[in-house]
Amino acid sequence: MATGYFPERLKDATLPPSPAMSPGPTAQRSSALQSRITSVLAASYSDLEIRDALETLDARQVHNTAETRRNLRLDAQQELIQCNGEIIRDFGQVAQQLQRVGAAIEDLNKLCSNMRSHISAANRETGPMLEESTAMMAQRQQTETKQQLLGAFTSHFLLSDAEITSLTSTAEPVTDAFFQALTRVKQIHDDSQLLLGTEDQQLGLEILEQSSKQLNAAFQKLFRWTQRELRTLDLENPQLSISVRRALRVLAERPALFQSCLDFFAENREQVLSDAFYAALTGGFAQRIGGPASGKAIELSAHDPLRYVSDMLAWAHAATVGEREALQILFISDADEISRNIKAGREREPWLQITDGTDGEEVAAFDGKRALNDLVDRDLSGVLRQLRQRVEQTIQSHEDATLAYQISNLIRFYCSIFVPLLGPKSTIIQTLQPITQKAFEQFRTLMRDHIANIHSDVSVTPLDLSPPDFLLEALETLKGLMKSYDTSLANASSGEDRTGFQAVLEEALDPYLAGCDSISKGMGAPQSQILAINCLLATKETLKGRAFTANRLDQVDEAVEDQAERLVHTVHAWFVSESGLKRLFDGLKEYKDTNLGQGIAGIRKVREMQPDRLADMAQKLDAFLPGAMEDARAFVGKLADKRMVREVCDKAADLFVEEFESAERIVIGLDETILAEQGEELEEGMLLRDVFPRTSDEIKVLLS
Known part of the structure; x- marks a missing residue:
């Protein structure tokens, strides 16, 4: 429609004005028409109002003709009038409906008024009843709330x-x-x-x-029940009753009851272990279960006293280990919880914070390991009393020093084992240490008695200068003591003190060496030195190879060296005496000591330097030298160490050669003086070298 309507209008609007028209009115109309056309053409198709108008025309299928354009306004107004008439008719129908609605509303108002009057009358009649019902509902709600509170309170604060x-x-x-x-x-x-x-x-x-x-009744019941369970508790079972462990943890909240249970259990276990130990000793039937299982009775199977003591200590050790392993689950696995409960119990009972009124020390916190050690220690107290009694009887009934020392060593060894298990302050250590000291005192007493009995042997001098029998016997005993001590050290901890054997040496060796020294002092040289050296060498042979005798070996070596040095001087004196040069050496030494500063010329007056005397000494020297070394070795031939015989003779020969060299230099010096004085007038045989021809080199060769 748009394409057909606007072009025609435009075409009509663009026609040239008719010449027949008058210029005045026609021009005005043309101007108005142009302005309208301009306004229409200026209108945009995108304007909504225009688009709506065009769509309306298009919908009505209006064709763009001159007649349609002329009647368009009339048609639109006519259509509008028709629409208004239809609206009036419709509103008339609506008015009629409204009248009927108004009548219905009026009827409803009348009914509502009647109902309000009835309701007012009913409210007046039911008002008191409603107020009473509301009060009862509120009271019921309060009662239900109180009942819920009472139920919650009862269920929380009261037991069934x-x-x-x-x-x-x-x-x-x-x-x-x-x-x-x-x-x-x-x-x-x-x-x-x-x-x-x-x-x-x-x-x-x-x-x-x-x-x-x-609570008090419950803890008392739990306390009595725990006592009954502990009385019949089988420690052989690796898994202790869970109820007992739980009961002990709970009882820890009452430290007094907890300690009473431990005391009761310790007393019961002490009796059980005592019966078991007595059964192990005698082979009887133990009335209670406890202690390590054993085969034959210890008193019947152990005939050796050391074996008897060792078996008893081994039983006590096995019982300690077994008891500790069995009770460990009671205190170690639940130690933290028990400690917390005991701490809480002490806080609730402040009067338990002080152990007693004397020292005022505060109670220490619960230590599971310490409690375990203390309990095991108390369990073994009965066994320890029997053990101590029997060990002391064994020590006193045998007068054997070696046995007493071996028992002392054995107990000391077991002490080193018990210390890591129960601590150094445990009862078992406090029991065994006095026994160890008593056994050592018995050893010391027996050794001194034995030494007192061999005084008669000390006065007897051995003909072959070998160590006396009492020393050999003492060294054999010492070997057994050293073996016992070495065995105890090998099984003890690496930190064992290895100087503890010194006291044994003082009792088992020093008195015998003192006896040998007494014998040697009553003999002349070289027998005294040879006997002393032989005794010391035998002692050294016995002591060597042990770390704990190293200090004493050093002392023995020093004593051997001292005696060997004395023996060297004795052999040297023998060389001087047997060679015939003693008077010569003594005369020269005396001259040197009394005539210092006079020179060599004065030595001529020494009697031993006269030619006749030198000739006599030279003759004796020649007779001595060929067999001198063999004779010297025979002189000290009773030394046990042949190597030392050679060393002593060689050192003595060296001293003899040195002294001879000194005399030789004097002889040579005198000969030089004589030559200087007499010159060519010297007669044959006037020189000292002629009557004393031996040189030091020759003597070295002959004594080598």
């Missing part, structure tokens, strides 16, 4: 009859129900203290008192 029976009745066993009820009572006891801060304190006091009585 079944729980009270399980908690306090001794006829009921201690089961999980008991521990659950006990946990509830403890919670009630703690929560009841909160009630003391409220307005109704009386209720809190009553609940607190009731819960305290129930």
